[in-house]
Amino acid sequence: MSSALDPHIPEPETFSPALRDNGPAAKVAIVGAGWYGCHIAEELRADGHDVHIFESQADIFGGASGHTQNRLHLGYHYARSAMTRRQASEGYRHFKKIYPTLSRVVANNIYAVPRDDSLLDSETYLQVMQASQLPIELVDSTAFGLAPSTTAFRVAEELLCTQSAKRLFGASLRPQLRLGTRAESVEEAHGTLRVNGEPFDAAVDCTWGAWEAGGQGMWPDLYFEPCVTFVYESQLHEFALTLVDGAFFSVYPFQDGLHTLTSVTHTPLGRCRSHDEARQTIARQNTDSLERTRRIMEKDVARYWPPFLDHFRHVDAFFSVKTKMRSASDARVVSVRRSGSRISVFAGKVNTIFTAADLVRQEMHAAVGRNQWASL
Structure with a gap:
């Protein structure tokens, strides 16, 4: 690629990977082992949380993450959405910094x-x-x-070098992975959340709404x-x-x-x-x-x-x-919602995993603090 095309994108202000003052440790269920589930699991592990990843398929990246165009978006797709271009550009910078071997020039x-x-x-x-x-x-x-x-x-x-990402996350998250295990049920009562009957402090749905039990009612749109x-x-x-x-x-x-x-x-x-x-x-x-x-x-x-x-x-x-x-524009921005101790992620592209992780952290603080208060 010509040096004239080297991306000179302003440094983002929203992502601080070294910041790990994230409150008390929690036991967290993550549902879905694609790009979002794996990256958020790595971030929450770095924060000191006890992470368990439920994946219904036999391997990670078995859903949309492994069956899509392997494009690391920089914003060119979204001429009509300034917010999406901004998120894509910031996410691109983050991705190249944190995962330098997981993409390559065309x-x-x-x-x-x-x-x-x-x-x-x-x-x-x-x-x-x-x-x-x-x-x-x-x-x-x-x-x-x-x-x-x-x-x-x-x-x-x-x-995106998706096969390399699959190998990387598969090795680093092996102890946290529960492959071939569907999160069949989620119940929350008296400050206790149970996934498949097992107690957790919080659950993060990284299936883009596919996990009906976890996301029901949070994404009517x-x-x-x-x-x-x-x-x-x-x-x-x-x-x-x-x-x-x-x-x-x-x-x-x-x-x-x-x-x-x-x-x-x-x-x-x-x-x-x-x-x-x-x-x-x-x-x-x-x-x-x-x-x-x-x-x-x-x-x-x-x-x-x-x-x-x-x-x-x-x-x-x-x-x-x-x-x-549903949107009147072509916007593909990231959003995170919470109901009690259940957190659900909706996002557009791989390079918004960093924004999603930050938003999940914020909701984790609220969810875990809520549970600790209810247990007193």
Whole structure:
């Protein structure tokens, strides 16, 4: 990557990893062992808490964290949400400082703005990113085989090394992990919280609303999208393409010579009221329906990038469930809510794990103090 694209982002003011004056130790149940569950577990362990991670699957990162585009967001996706850009930029800085080996540069990470179809014209998009101090470089779109009707920019966003993260957290959190163990029940009475009948001082839901027992009633404004992501083989290891701003597509490196293809319009297979309903929608998919969806997405890509299928060969697909909050804007900010000693995390992107951890700490103080007072 050109040195002109080195991210010169102001140092954040909200994250203090050395600060460990976090009150009395507590026994904490964390539900979900993805990016959020694992990072928050590490933070709470560093605070001196006794952490236990419930994960229903046989390994960590078995849900959306291991089945998504591995993009370390810097803010380029969110031209219409200044708050999301700010959180993404601050989180990016934190991530590179705390987890320097868990992301890498993609030499040609291209964002393209279609002249006639984008919600923003390319000049406005460029001005927004420059005003946000996000490194961006105008490049020749035709040099990458893009349609002349697009304006292309090379950006500094990086690729998440998800498999490395899985190995790192799997080793460091091994004593805390309860793999293949679903948090079936949660009860709270007289200052005592029980998960599966076991007493805890607090429980943190890191499943983005999928743990119905823990998050019920705290997130009435959420909905669930069952999603399909198509996987392609390619020799273009150092190339990524994302169209903005609107209902477009993205081709992004995944792992080991593979790329993913996602689409704002066609990746979601529906809009569901619960995580279970979303899983049922996924279960109803068949080969014919997936083939139709893939062909439509490939046609959309070829409209703006004609040589796509010359470089990419479809090999697989995977499913995931995304949790989203009803919003009139494209904001994807982090939020944490608490009911008694139950804390629930809702977030948009991996690099807001630090904001989420800070917010969980605040709610932990309130939850644990409340329990100690009730026990007197």
